[in-house]
Amino acid sequence: MEIFKSILNNWSIYQLLALTGMFLFVFLFIVFTTWFLSGKKKEFVKLSSLSLLSASVLTVLSFITLNVVFNESIRYIFLLTPVLILVVEIISLGMILGFFTSQKMQKVMKPHTLKKEVLKDSLQLSIFIILLIMAFILSLSGIYFTFVLTTAILSIATIWINYLLVSLIFKND
Amino acid sequence: MKIKLNFNVNLKKTFQYISLVLLTALLISTTLVALPLTEKISEKLTFNLNTKDSQYWSKEYFVKVESKDEKEIKKIKEVFYRRLRGFGVENSTIFVEGGDNESTKLRIVVNTTKNEESVAQLIANRFDYKIVTRKADVDFDDEENPLVVIMGENYDTTEWDQSAFREVYIPKQKLRASDGSYRYFAIFKQKPSKNAKLYEFLKAKQGETIGVDIDEFVTPYQVPIFQEGSNKPESITVGVNADDEESVKVIRLLYNSGHIPATYTLESQNSLEAQNVKVDYIKVTIGFAISLIAAYLFLFIFKYDTKENLIKSLLGTIIALTAYLAYLKLTQVPVDTFLLTISAILTSILIRALVSNRDSEIYIIIGAVAILITISILGTGFMRVLAIEMIALIAISKVSLLVAEWYLDNVRHL
Numbered sequence: 001m002e003i004f005k006s007i008l009n010n011w012s013i014y015q016l017l018a019l020t021g022m023f024l025f026v027f028l029f030i031v032f033t034t035w036f037l038s039g040k041k042k043e044f045v046k047l048s049s050l051s052l053l054s055a056s057v058l059t060v061l062s063f064i065t066l067n068v069v070f071n072e073s074i075r076y077i078f079l080l081t082p083v084l085i086l087v088v089e090i091i092s093l094g095m096i097l098g099f100f101t102s103q104k105m106q107k108v109m110k111p112h113t114l115k116k117e118v119l120k121d122s123l124q125l126s127i128f129i130i131l132l133i134m135a136f137i138l139s140l141s142g143i144y145f146t147f148v149l150t151t152a153i154l155s156i157a158t159i160w161i162n163y164l165l166v167s168l169i170f171k172n173d
Numbered sequence: 174m175k176i177k178l179n180f181n182v183n184l185k186k187t188f189q190y191i192s193l194v195l196l197t198a199l200l201i202s203t204t205l206v207a208l209p210l211t212e213k214i215s216e217k218l219t220f221n222l223n224t225k226d227s228q229y230w231s232k233e234y235f236v237k238v239e240s241k242d243e244k245e246i247k248k249i250k251e252v253f254y255r256r257l258r259g260f261g262v263e264n265s266t267i268f269v270e271g272g273d274n275e276s277t278k279l280r281i282v283v284n285t286t287k288n289e290e291s292v293a294q295l296i297a298n299r300f301d302y303k304i305v306t307r308k309a310d311v312d313f314d315d316e317e318n319p320l321v322v323i324m325g326e327n328y329d330t331t332e333w334d335q336s337a338f339r340e341v342y343i344p345k346q347k348l349r350a351s352d353g354s355y356r357y358f359a360i361f362k363q364k365p366s367k368n369a370k371l372y373e374f375l376k377a378k379q380g381e382t383i384g385v386d387i388d389e390f391v392t393p394y395q396v397p398i399f400q401e402g403s404n405k406p407e408s409i410t411v412g413v414n415a416d417d418e419e420s421v422k423v424i425r426l427l428y429n430s431g432h433i434p435a436t437y438t439l440e441s442q443n444s445l446e447a448q449n450v451k452v453d454y455i456k457v458t459i460g461f462a463i464s465l466i467a468a469y470l471f472l473f474i475f476k477y478d479t480k481e482n483l484i485k486s487l488l489g490t491i492i493a494l495t496a497y498l499a500y501l502k503l504t505q506v507p508v509d510t511f512l513l514t515i516s517a518i519l520t521s522i523l524i525r526a527l528v529s530n531r532d533s534e535i536y537i538i539i540g541a542v543a544i545l546i547t548i549s550i551l552g553t554g555f556m557r558v559l560a561i562e563m564i565a566l567i568a569i570s571k572v573s574l575l576v577a578e579w580y581l582d583n584v585r586h587l
Binding site for chain 1: 247250251253254255258264266267268269284448450452453456457460461463464465467468471472477511514515518519521522523525526529530531532533534535536537540541543544545547548551552553554555556559560563
C-alpha cells in the first residue's frame with residue numbers, strides 16, 4: 001500500500017490525471033480498434049479488454065510482490081514497464097488480428113488454425129524476448145536488473161495470456 | 174578499316190548493378206560507423222556515441238512556502254511539475270515535508286541531464302507578474318539612484334495581474350528593438366473578455382511609462398501614443414532578459430506554467446548521487462548481435478518461417494539499427510544507452526513480427542505509433558523519451574524493410 005500512498009502524496013494532480021488519461025485512452029483505443037478492424041466481432045472486445053486488464057493486474061501485483069516480498073523499492077524506472085508491455089501487447093494483438101482478418105477475407109476461418117498460428121507467433125516472440133534480454137541483462141545489476149527481468153517476465157506472460165484467451169474465446173466460434 | 178562498336182547495353186540492368194553496388198557500399202559504411210570502436214579506424218574522423226550516462230546529476234531542493242493551505246500547496250506542486258516536465262527533466266518528484274505553523278516545506282528531487290542552472294531557475298523563481306504604474310511621489314529621474322526604476326516598491330499595483338492574461342508569448346526569433354538591436358520580447362496576451370478594458374487602460378496611460386512587475390522587479394514599458402487611424406496596441410510587450418534559446422525556454426515556462434499562489438523561498442539545495450545506469454554498450458552490442466543471430470538460427474532450424482523471410486527480417490533489423498546508430502553517432506545526439514538497448518530489442522521483435530505476418534503490418538504500425546504518440550504527449554520522464562525514440566525507430570524499420578526487400582530481390586535476380 002505504501003507504493004500507492006507515495007504516488008498519491010508525491011505526484012501532482014496533473015501528473016496523475018495525465019497518466020490515468022493516457023492509460024484509459026490507450027485501453028479504449030485498443031479495444032475499439034480491434035473490435036472495428038475485426039469486422040465488429042465481440043470476441044475481439046473480450047480478447048483485447050481481458051488481455052489488457054490481466055496485463056495491468058499482473059503488473060500491479062508484480063510491483064507489490066517486489067516491494068513487499070523482495071523489499072525492492074519501486075523507482076521511477078518502473079514507469080517504463082507498462083509502456084514496454086503495451087508495445088508487446090500491440091505486437092501480439094496485431095498479429096492475432098492480422099491473421100484473423102486475412103483468414104476471414106479468404107473465408108477459411110477455423111478456430112484451430114487461429115490457435116495454431118497464435119501458438120507459433122507466441123513461441124517466436126517469447127524466443128526473441130528471452131534471447132535478446134539475456135544479452136542485455138548480464139551487464140546489469142541492482143534495480144535495473146530487477147526492472148528488466150520483471151518487464152521481460154511480464155511481457156512473456158502477456159503473450160501467453162493472449163494465447164490462452166484466444167483458446168478460450170474462439171473455442172466455439 | 175572500319176571498327177564497329179556494338180553498344181548494346183541493357184540500361185535497366187546497368188542501373189540495377191550500380192544501385193546495388195552503391196547500396197552495398199552504403200550498408201557497409203553505416204555498419205562500420207554504427208559498430209562500437211570503429212571510429213578508431215580513422216584518425217581524421219572523431220565520432221563516437223554521445224551517451225548521456227555521465228551527464229546525469231541529481232539534487233534535492235528545499236523550498237519553504239508561506240502557506241498551510243492544502244489547495245495552494247497542491248497548486249504549487251502542479252506548477253513546479255509543469256515547469257520541470259516542460260523543460261524535459263527526466264525525473265522529478267515533489268515531496269511535502271511538514272513545516273511549521275505558518276509554512277510548508279517542499280522537497281523537490283531532480284535527476285536529469287538538463288542544465289543545472291536552468292533547473293535551479295525554474296525552482297527558485299515564483300514569477301508572479303502584474304502590471305504596475307509609477308508612484309506620483311517618486312523621482313524616477315534621480316541619477317543618484319538608478320535602481321529606482323526597477324524596484325517594485327516605487328510602483329502602484331493595478332487590477333492587471335496574472336489572472337487577466339491567458340498567455341505570455343515569446344516568439345522564437347529575436348525582434349528588432351527601438352535602439353536597432355535584436356532581442357527577445359514577451360507579449361502579454363490578455364483574455365478575450367479583457368480586450369476592451371485593457372485598451373481603455375492603455376489609452377488612459379498613453380505616452381506614460383508603466384511597468385511589468387515580476388517578483389518585485391519592474392521592467393518599464395512605454396505606452397505608445399494612440400493616433401487616429403493607426404493600429405491600436407493590443408497587448409503589452411516587454412523585452413526579455415535572455416540571449417540564448419535555452420534561457421528563453423526557461424522564461425517561457427516561468428511565465429506560462431501557472432500561477433504560484435503563495436510566496437516561497439528556496440532555502441537550500443544538496444547534491445545527491447545521480448540515479449542512472451551505465452551500460453557498457455560495447456559488450457551489449459556484441460551480446461545483442463550474438464543473441465540476434467542465435468534467435469534467427471533457432472527459427473531457421475525449427476522452420477518457423479521461410480529462409481527468404483528470415484533473411485529479409487534479419488537484414489531489415491541490421492539496416493534499421495545500424496542506420497539509427499550511425500545517425501546518432503554522426504549527429505552527436507546525446508542518448509541514454511539503457512533506453513537505446515531497450516529500443517533496439519523492441520525494434521528487432523517488431524521487425525520480426527512485421528515480416529512473419531504481413532497481414533498484421535498495418536495494424537501493428539498504426540497501433541504502435543498511435544499509442545506511442547499518446548505516451549509522448551501525456552507520459553512523464555523516461556516514458557516520453559522512449560516513446561519518441563520508438564516512433565523514430567518504427568519509421569526507420571518500415572523503410573529498412575522496404576530497402577531489404579528491394580536489395581534481396583535484386584541480388585537474387587542478378
